[in-house]
Amino acid sequence: MTMIPKQIDSFLASPAFGVVGASSNPHKFGNKVLRCYLQHDRRAIPVNPKESAIEGVTCVSSITDLPAEVKSISMITPPAVTEQLVPLAIAKGIENIWMQPGAESPVAIALCRQHN
Structure with missing residues (x-):
């Protein structure tokens, strides 16, 4: 699924971002995404149990x-895991969910579309 500019603008307008699946391993994508937010002076909160x-x-x-x-x-x-977490995000009131490459699934996408 591709994002349109309006969706990207809405995503980036958040005062803070959750990084679900953040990793302490600097070689993993979950760490690179977190660092990207931080390097661009964005408030990012890693989600990792x-x-x-x-x-x-x-x-x-x-x-x-x-x-x-x-x-x-x-x-x-x-x-x-994304499929299990999307309902929690929706219930929490998260308005924008960006599934990074490899995180998406048809079920998770359908859940997001139902609540858009």
Whole structure:
């Protein structure tokens, strides 16, 4: 699924971003996405149930623990995990979900479309 400019603008307008699947391994995409936000002076909160901090930023263990100012999340998780987490994001009031390459699945995309 491709994003149109209006969707990208809406995603980037969030005051803060959740990075779901953030990794402490600098070679993994979950770390690279987090660093990209930070390098562009964006407030990013890593979501990782096993880490206390990544790149010096305190982690939350679940999407449900993200602060209310987070309106957009990047998902860097396996498709089966993405499918489980999208309903939590929707219930939390996350407005924009960007499934990074390899995180998407038809089920997760359908869930997002139902709540758009």
